[in-house]
Amino acid sequence: MRTFCFRKSSCVRVILSAAAAIMQIGILTLVPDAALAHGERNQEPFLRMRTAHFYDVKWSTNEIPVNGEIVVTGKFRLFPIWPVNLPLPEAAFLGNGTPGPVLARTESYINGVPAIQSTKLELNRDYEFKTVLKGRVPGHHHVHPMINVMGAGPLLGPGNWLTVTGNESDFKLPIKTLSGETIDNLETWGLGRVFFWHGLWVAIAIVWLVWWLRRPLLLPRFRALTEKGGDRSQLVTSTDRLFGAGLLVATILIVFFGFQATDTAYPRTVPLQGSRATVEPLPEVPEQVKVVVNKSNYDVPGRSLRMNVTLTNSGSTSAQLGEFLTSNQRFINHEVSQAMATVDPNYPKELLPPNGLKVSDSRPLKPGETKTVDIEAADAAWETERLSSLINDPDNTLGGLLFFYDEHGKRTISNVSGPMVPVFTDPDNRTAENPKGGPG
Incomplete structure (x- = not known):
């Protein structure tokens, strides 16, 4: 030991x-058949707080059969305080996060543009997405929208559980080609050719190896190379050279005639696409409420994020703080009916902290008014989602979105970010279960 x-x-x-x-x-x-989810918990908090914020995400259903479809829609905003240690989203691809190829993605769009290629995304801008997924493998799967950024990796949106029923053997992926040909199942189309060519080259490789392995290899060759008077001419004989030349000619002929046969059978081919699509962001909407973070603390024993912010309403209508979103966690202000009305009953409960968002002054902010309020987002989710490890981050910077609503229910979004200072002691003995403090 x-x-x-x-x-x-x-x-x-x-x-x-x-x-x-x-x-x-x-x-x-x-x-x-067990399916594990929440792999996003392994991502560092700075990656989840300051890259892409998904909102208005909806799943068309929570159960489909094999070959059935689920449509995932929503929006995302690329945060302006992008981490300096990550490459900018010069090449990003819209995907879906699932536990393996349990679903087949048949359609994907960003702002209505087919997202079959990578595209450049702009910071501090919003994009609308849509993906259509087809059930392939039965089971209970966690389904996320996802953006893959070159050099930064996958950025996961909120996940919801999907049950796929039926038999995997019934799965089919039919398509119609540009030439009018219909393929019954793209998943098995052309497999015969794949098996044939792989088998052929494996057989040729085995023949080549057996040719040399049929004779003693190590000791005779070692003696021929090291002993004085060793006969090195027997290491490679004229028969070996003739066989090697014949195999080389046969390989070239196989490649040539194989290419000719394939080109004749499939005269129309599409080269691999190396370009990038151009997708314009959604029209820019100015922030109605300017948010300045005066102080922000994370209460470690209380599992609570507390911010003191100054809000300035530069719009022509009132604004009431209804939601704080960060790392796919939605802290809803229960005192704002417009915010509560936006919560879909089928939205994942684990992404809606029950304690919600506490605001010291929830009264609507009048046009032109400026006031300072205290915001508290207290919940065990900071620990279960491993967001509290932000205190170990070198710059300790949090990021998220604040949603404001006017008297007509119209919503505006403001960015919120700032340094976060951890607090390891709480004299008031406040916790997520006992937010007011006092004896637990």
Whole structure:
């Protein structure tokens, strides 16, 4: 044990990690249909708070059969305080986050433009997306909208559970080509040719290996190379050279005639697309309410984010703070009926912290008015979603969106960001379950 473990604590951590891994493998083996979700929890908080914020996300259904379709729609805003250690979204691709290829994506759009190619996205602008997914593998799957940014990786939106029923063997993906030909199932189309060509090249490789392995290899060749008077001419004989030349000619002929046959069978081909689509962002809507963060703290024992902000209403209508969104968590101000009305009953409950958003003064902000309020978002989600690890981030900067509503229900969105200072003691003994403090 001394050879491998320099400290007892290190040994304990290694043993516990190995045991946890073995237990997880055992669980997945015993329950093969189990689907794990919330992989976004492994992403660093700065990545989730200051890249893409998804909102108005809807799933058309929560259960489909194999070959059935689900439509995921919504919007996202690329945060203006983009992390400096990440590449800018010069090349981004709209995808979907699922536990493997359990769904087939048949359509995808950004602002109505087919998103079959990567595109450049602008910071501090909004985009509307739509993806159509087809059930492929039965099970209980977690489905996310997702943006892949070159150099930054996947940026996941909110996830919802989807049940796919039926038999996997019934799955089909029919398409109609530009030439009018109908393919019954794209998933199995052309597999015969794939198997044939792979099998042919594997067979040629095996013949080549067997040709050399049929004779003793190591000792005779070693002696021929090292011993004085060794006969090196027998290492590669004239028969070997003749066989190698014949195999080379046969390979060239196979490639040539194979190309000719394929070109004759499929005269119309489309090259791989290397360009990028151009997608204009949604029309820019000025922020009606300017938000200045005076102070922000994260209460570690209370699992609560507290912000002191100054709000200035530069619009012609009143504005009432109804929601704070960050890292796909929606903190709703229960005192604002317009905000509560936007919550879909089928929206994932784990993304709606029950304590909601507490605002010291929830009265509507009149046109031209400026006031300072305290905002508190207290919930265990800061720990369960691993967002509290933001306190270990070098710049400790939070980011999110504030949603304001006027008396007619019209909504405007403002960015909110600022440094966050962790607080490790709470003299009032406030927690997420006991937000007012006092004895627990």
